[in-house]
Amino acid sequence: MAEPTGDRAMPDDQNRLTYAATAAAAAAPPPLAPATLGVKDRTGLGIALMCATSLIFAFQDAFSRLLGSEYPSVLVVMIRYWVFALFVIAMVSRQPGGLRRAVRTKRPKTQILRGALLVVETTLMVEAFVRLGLVGTHAIFTAYPLLIAALSGPILGERVGWRRWLAIGAGFVGILIILNPGGTELNLGAGMAFLCALLFAIYGLLTRHVSRDDPAQVSFFWTGIAGAVTVTVLGIRQWEWLAPVDWIWMAILCVLGIASHWLLIRAYELAEASALQPFAYTQLVWVSFIGVLVFGEVLHMNVVIGAAIVVAAGLFTLWRARVTANRLRSGE
Template sequence: MNDKTRGYIFALLAVTIFAAQDGFTKFLGDRYPPILVTMFRFWAFAVFVTLLASASSGGVRRVAKTAHPWLQVVRGVLLVSEIVVVVFAFKHAGLAMSQSVFQATPLLVTVLSVPLLGEHVGWRRATAVLVGLVGVLVIINPVGVHFDVFLLLPLGAALLFALYSVATRAVSHKDSAITSTFYAGVVGAIAISVIGPFYWTTIPPADWPALAALCVCGTLSHYCLIRAYGLLTAVEVQPITYLQLVLSAVIAVTFFGEHLSVNMVVGAVTVVGAGLFTVWREHRLAVKRARIAGP
């Protein structure tokens, strides 16, 4: 089995586990405070990244060295905040609806990279972003008689994750992937632990398996995704990640009785299409710049 094949297997495993994680998040988020659910999830994530750092060359001390300490802290806070909003979104807006809107994240990253990273966006990518944002409007149907303000929750989560992604791009020039993952997990766990205990609720033994499954999925999914990105390029991984939308929709309909409306399907297809074009275009431009720069 070559590296590409292994990379695609890890990517598919990551997406599948992420979808299962969404299901367990929805299940627990409907029953317990979203902040509490997020705290348990980040405790497991922090343990995972600490063990990963310990097993790496140089151990935790070497991994913890960063050229952007404050930006790494901001990344951790952004990520844990995004997860909290996602749990609220799953609870109030629905799993399928939330995942449909959340697919706009790559488009928001493109928009934010201009003022925050100084990147240039040509007319092709700008058009794709506009088309994708129209798709988001189709999904949430803001002028419809059934519009719910809770539909803004997944959009807020997408914006937070886009900011996190832009910050990740900014630190990636000097910090390794494992360093960024370490700070995201540890800082996020510390931040949520400050307020999480105020929402403490006793979880009965009947729900312990679901909580354990959420924690396991949260660690395995990130491990598989890290392995996938280590074997494949971003443009090869990104199209596979959109499969999570399909799997989450199946889970939402099968286990939570959610309904897929026509505007959700049409809008989601539009957003995903625009996102795929944006990722492909960024890849083409990166290849072009590499050729101009030469060896």
């Protein structure tokens, strides 16, 4: 039996939302939405690039944790955003219409809000890395697709089918298993990680909302520029010069950020978002290895089990979205 029609999303909107979600899962602003070529024999290359991107994102998070343990998180994010803003300007300048077109938005307040939300989410993510560790933070953050599905009703006025509500419920059971309430003292970082997932879910839904009026080029520009302005206002008072060796780590972090976003853009030029999204979860595997081997984090069994449940539930919601989108295309 098909789910209610209110559970459907337009294919382009769903792809843009999935695309934005993939990028921001790494706590970094998303690149341009894909111009999918639809060439089936290039999907494998797109998947390979997505896996490589997820690996680079994992190393980004490791450097963010390293720097975040020595400096204010907002300072680390501010410098990253300054470099990212230059990257945004360079990328958008090459698009049709250039910067003049990118500035023109029909929803300036929402675009500014998106950029501000992502700055707060990114800053909290770095702080969570320091307090909770890479493994625990990402295990909780993987709940964001479930939060997107749950909030699509109150924010976008959509109905979520009963199958996806079951998946959402299962995912939150997984979160409880990760948190293990009563078994251990809850870490403030766990609350920050969940808040990051919630903020990013709202950001993703707002991205979907503005995509109805603004092309991806415009949203990409405003994400980077509004974010850079916001984080500068919030963080400039905490400015301090980094130690010489830490400037090296910061430079590597920024280079990794540019490289990962360029690879992500290329991946989405080669394959559809629905085919690539599942492979974004490989980042959880990479950060687990880095967290354990580099930072000495402990991979508790409840985290492994809970994260597996959350990922499975998230993949199910993505699969249901793809099924309903395909049904729309076929006219059923």
